[in-house]
Amino acid sequence: MRQLSRSLITAALPLSLLAAGVTQATEVDLPRTMAWTAYGTNSSGYAQAVAIGNMLQNQYGTSVRILPGDNDVSRMTPLKQGRVDLCACGIASYYGAEGVMMFADRDWGPQPIRVITTSTASFGLSLAVAGDLGVETPADLKGKRIAYIRGDDALNKGTEAYLAFGGLTWDDVERVDFPGYARSFDGIIAGNVDASFTTTVTPPAQQLSSSPRGISWPVLDPDDAEGWERMMAVAPYFRPHEVTAGAGDVSADNPVPSASYPYPIVVANEDLDDKVAYGLIKALQDNYDDYKDAAPGAVGYAFEYQDLQWVIPFHDAVVDYYEEIGVWTEEMQAHQESLVERQELLVATWDAFLAEAPDDEDAFREAWMQARTEALSNAGFDPVFE
Incomplete structure (x- = not known):
């Protein structure tokens, strides 16, 4: 690693x-x-x-x-x-x-x-967790209430990746849906949910830090090879990162082993x-x-x-x-x-797929993801998204 x-x-x-x-x-x-x-x-x-x-x-x-x-x-x-x-x-x-x-x-x-x-830079991308729960690592999130932001694939994928680091999935936590990112932090402060994905320096994280619940950031052990393998299988763009700027007491003098991209x-x-x-x-x-x-x-x-x-x-x-x-x-x-070979394969697969793609929007998406997965797998690539 x-x-x-x-x-x-x-x-x-x-x-x-x-x-x-x-x-x-x-x-x-x-x-x-x-x-x-x-x-x-x-x-x-x-x-x-x-x-x-x-x-x-x-x-x-x-x-x-x-x-x-x-x-x-x-x-x-x-x-x-x-x-x-x-x-x-x-x-x-x-x-x-x-x-x-x-x-x-x-x-x-x-x-x-x-x-x-x-x-x-110095910040990280992580799950902001209510500080009154004693969560130290992603594995400690089991059974906790985790925010799911409707319509925000990137944030939800980040949450899924953190859960995977701890050997968890959405089935191991209580998913709480929110219509927007800021609303999820209002929910943590109000006691309706326990964690939401964000950057460590964002204003909502600062607000949570100043609230009675406080804030904590799960530690990602850089030497946990299996944890990183699980995380990057979900979201391969994450990398280990020593976070030196963040809400709470995160600083150059008190860094948090975490992740970023x-x-x-x-x-x-x-x-x-x-x-x-x-x-x-x-x-x-x-x-x-x-x-x-x-x-x-x-x-x-x-x-x-x-x-x-x-x-x-x-x-x-x-x-x-x-x-x-x-x-x-x-x-x-x-x-x-x-990477170039992978991208050229994806473009060629897309061009061929369009010739006979279904008209219905949901059917179109499902058929494309299947065609994409088959093409990448047959060429020896990890589809990542299926």
Whole structure:
């Protein structure tokens, strides 16, 4: 199990390779204007996009227009339509690449997207648990009342993954449905439910921490190989992470062994111009000091935080950059090729499926998920979503 906390890749690479990241062989060549989509204007993802945009303007004269989106579909639609260059997305980008959940829809299907960069900062993604229950690990959640957010696949998948770490499923807890994320935290404070999935720094978690019930975060032992195997079988995008910022008494002096995944995940379509993709990753790394303190979480774009063997393939030009600075390994290349093969298989399966797909919406989704599972399984891939 890779220990991916502050240093995502340094443990896997010799120091000589990290020191090699000084090559200046290819210059940055960016367009005069770019357009991105991002989370809403009050989000850290939007603030980070603004900070990066300011850096690109100051260093290269590139003007970045940022379009805020209220939900995953509204953020990814302009990218699908080619109206923006990039999306500073959440984990829905992975669901889009896989063609599942909200993307198992006739208008979507698997999206051929590529990662430019990601940010992994000091916070974690976890189940916020009422502090008066004495829950220390996910296994202690058995029999507890757990929030299920209607219409929010990402949050519910995160909850399912935490339960799996503890050897539990939804059948082992009492599911309590809520119409929205914020309402679930009102429910914890009111004593109607015991836990809800969130980031460790979100305002609702802070409110729970200040309430009479208090807050706790389940500990995920980084050495529990079986627990991590169960968790990543449900949601392979999670990684072990030492959380140093969070509601309650979580800090650098009192960290919590937990989990996280990148946010934002900056993705483009696979056909984004190579010069643009290369210029972006090089600009982000060369000018890191110019934006890292300009928005909450922007420190997470540092090279040491990049997971070069994650769940979505990189853009080819980003791979070129990592090869150029001497950090791209044969193992990383094999992983990249496997991800690209998986994505190409998904797209081909989708195209064939549409020719005879049922008209009924529910039947369409069920038939697609079956076709997807069969195609991936027959090719030796784990379907993950079935």
